[in-house]
Amino acid sequence: MHDLISTTALGGTEPQINTFPHVTITENDGVALASVAARMGHEKACHAALKKLLGAVPGPGRAQLHDPEAGFWMGPDQWMIGAPKASHELLADTLKDLLGDAASVTEQSGAWVCFDITGPAMPEMCERLCGVPIRQMQSGDAQRTVIHQLGCFVIRREADDHIRVFGPRASAATLHHALITAAKSVA
Amino acid sequence: MIIEHPLLGPRDSAEFTYMGDARLIDRPDASSETAARDFYEYGYLRENPAGWHDELWFHEAGDRSWLVVTRNTLTHEISKVEMARDVARSRGRSK
Numbered sequence: 001m002h003d004l005i006s007t008t009a010l011g012g013t014e015p016q017i018n019t020f021p022h023v024t025i026t027e028n029d030g031v032a033l034a035s036v037a038a039r040m041g042h043e044k045a046c047h048a049a050l051k052k053l054l055g056a057v058p059g060p061g062r063a064q065l066h067d068p069e070a071g072f073w074m075g076p077d078q079w080m081i082g083a084p085k086a087s088h089e090l091l092a093d094t095l096k097d098l099l100g101d102a103a104s105v106t107e108q109s110g111a112w113v114c115f116d117i118t119g120p121a122m123p124e125m126c127e128r129l130c131g132v133p134i135r136q137m138q139s140g141d142a143q144r145t146v147i148h149q150l151g152c153f154v155i156r157r158e159a160d161d162h163i164r165v166f167g168p169r170a171s172a173a174t175l176h177h178a179l180i181t182a183a184k185s186v187a
Numbered sequence: 188m189i190i191e192h193p194l195l196g197p198r199d200s201a202e203f204t205y206m207g208d209a210r211l212i213d214r215p216d217a218s219s220e221t222a223a224r225d226f227y228e229y230g231y232l233r234e235n236p237a238g239w240h241d242e243l244w245f246h247e248a249g250d251r252s253w254l255v256v257t258r259n260t261l262t263h264e265i266s267k268v269e270m271a272r273d274v275a276r277s278r279g280r281s282k
Contacts, residue, residue, distance in 0.1 A: 074251075145249065146202075
């Protein structure tokens, strides 16, 4: 019998937390992800199922912050759905059962690393990292952008000083390095 | 140069990658008798207009959508931006 220990995207057994005077970077290891792409001709059925699940279907540049499942828009008829990993580890399977032939669902938990950036210096830090208009963004705005040459999603969460960044998991350490560098420069 | 993305609003052209003449949407019919000639022209021959030009732009640093941008190559003025998938579907490329 194998005795395996799961590790976070940064390779630790516990998520890494980096605290600076005005900003905190927290590796978030607790998010399960799956992408949903409506199949051609089944867009209405897919929308209806997502609306039932999330309360509303996020449009371009928006996220639906909702518990336990949340989602954000990735492209026309494409969304990323997230939920707590502890309770929804098989999120992709659950969504496939729910959506059937209306959509193609792909497991994404192993593809992304998630960082929460919080604190009063979050906007300054975000401005050093990427081109999203962070000071104009409202709670629930979600943008795909480039951080340190990596395609990332930036989501403005409920709290005014909180963004969530999803980046490629295989480059987690590189993205983390970029976040640390930016945090130091605003500290 | 600013590209007015149909879904996301005005975006800096630095977020996009130029992917060539929008005629690339019109892939020739491989079963046509003139397929060899058609694909030669499709692969290699391009107009090089001094003026209005339909172009494919890929939103690489954004939502990864493909756009058809009508741009004046003399002035960089942009008169129209459409989602490439809408253009392709309107030309019957939806199968």
